[in-house]
Amino acid sequence: MHTERDTDTDRHVIEVTALRRRYGPPGAKAAKRATDAKNAPGAKNAPGFEAVRGISFTVARGELFALLGTNGAGKTSTVEVLEGLAAPTGGQVRVLGHDPYRDRAAVRSRIGVMLQEGGFPSELTVMETARMWAGCTTGARPVGEALEMVGLTARGAVRVKQLSGGERRRLDLALALLGNPELVFLDEPTTGLDAEVRRETWELVRRLREQGTTIVLTTHYLDEAEALADRLAIMQAGRIVVSGTPAEVTAARPAHIRFQLPEHIAPAELPLSVPAAVTGRRVEIRTLRLQDALTELLLWARDKDLVLDGLDARSASLEEAFLEIAAGQLSEHVTEEAA
Numbered sequence: 001m002h003t004e005r006d007t008d009t010d011r012h013v014i015e016v017t018a019l020r021r022r023y024g025p026p027g028a029k030a031a032k033r034a035t036d037a038k039n040a041p042g043a044k045n046a047p048g049f050e051a052v053r054g055i056s057f058t059v060a061r062g063e064l065f066a067l068l069g070t071n072g073a074g075k076t077s078t079v080e081v082l083e084g085l086a087a088p089t090g091g092q093v094r095v096l097g098h099d100p101y102r103d104r105a106a107v108r109s110r111i112g113v114m115l116q117e118g119g120f121p122s123e124l125t126v127m128e129t130a131r132m133w134a135g136c137t138t139g140a141r142p143v144g145e146a147l148e149m150v151g152l153t154a155r156g157a158v159r160v161k162q163l164s165g166g167e168r169r170r171l172d173l174a175l176a177l178l179g180n181p182e183l184v185f186l187d188e189p190t191t192g193l194d195a196e197v198r199r200e201t202w203e204l205v206r207r208l209r210e211q212g213t214t215i216v217l218t219t220h221y222l223d224e225a226e227a228l229a230d231r232l233a234i235m236q237a238g239r240i241v242v243s244g245t246p247a248e249v250t251a252a253r254p255a256h257i258r259f260q261l262p263e264h265i266a267p268a269e270l271p272l273s274v275p276a277a278v279t280g281r282r283v284e285i286r287t288l289r290l291q292d293a294l295t296e297l298l299l300w301a302r303d304k305d306l307v308l309d310g311l312d313a314r315s316a317s318l319e320e321a322f323l324e325i326a327a328g329q330l331s332e333h334v335t336e337e338a339a
């Protein structure tokens with residue numbers, strides 16, 4: 001019979017509670033001092049640098065969760081703890097029901113990690129690289145199957161150094177998938193790739209998710225998170241400043257309506273309940289009620305028999321939300337807790 005704990009573990013592949021991670025200052029003595037200090041009451045004042053400052057979030061089974069943030073926000077420091085590569089300084093982390101650092105052996109065979117730089121010998125062929133990696137992987141699936149999943153079957157005999165940037169990232173992904181993982185960490189999977197290859201990679205990631213794999217994605221690309229993530233968290237200076245579905249994160253930001261004001265219409269004639277910024281003939285309306293504002297505008301234009309050239313209406317993008325957050329404009333919405 002399932003206990004409440006089991007049910008939680010079934011549902012939540014990752015549970016992070018008040019996670020902190022501090023880097024001690026360099027030097028053995030200083031490191032000892034830092035350890036002593038960090039274990040002491042009032043550890044907030046310990047020496048060193050606190051890269052992760054008490055974050056909480058969960059990732060449900062089968063979900064694609066994206067961790068976003070500016071450079072140095074603390075994404076890698078967080079993901080390293082989830083992968084069991086580093087111990088937390090404070091808080092609690094459960095991955096697949098285990099402490100990923102202490103029970104690394106139990107977790108390692110069930111997760112796949114796609115690193116930013118695979119760093120494999122470039123003289124080896126794709127097939128040799130995959131076989132070598134399979135040799136180090138518990139319960140590896142057939143190498144050919146992993147290469148097929150990422151569309152590299154025909155490139156098996158090609159040396160890694162001859163692969164394109166996109167093909168290398170696909171090889172990195174194939175290696176991460178060799179152990180048939182339940183949970184995959186993708187660290188900036190499309191950095192440095194051109195637009196077409198990025199989209200191909202997105203398709204791959206989507207297929208993986210459709211097969212039920214839980215995915216944690218870190219990325220600098222907001223359109224990537226918008227396109228792929230079920231839920232996301234934006235980190236800034238070691239904290240989660242906003243989290244939710246992409247739609248939830250953008251819903252709090254105003255949408256835009258833009259068009260050219262017809263020559264014979266004065267700005268004062270625009271419908272009054274729609275506040276607009278007019279620059280020359282260019283009109284820009286920012287509104288939290290896009291549908292209402294657009295309806296009002298279009299009815300007004302139809303009544304007056306106007307053509308609104310260049311009409312463009314769109315919800316806020318994740319990029320706009322992110323830029324506002326980065327500029328500190330969201331401080332009133334700050335939350336440490338991801339749903």
Ligand SMILES: Nc1ncnc2c1ncn2[C@@H]1O[C@H](COP(=O)(O)OP(=O)(O)OP(=O)(O)O)[C@@H](O)[C@H]1O
Pocket residue numbers: 023024049051069070071072073074075076077078
């Ligand atoms: N080994 C370390 N010792 C001291 N400080 C570190 C160490 N590693 C990272 N930091 C600092 O911790 C902060 C968070 O770094 P982290 O790499 O986690 O950020 P990130 O969000 O992954 O950034 P990026 O997008 O640039 O990879 C940064 O200020 C960084 O300089």
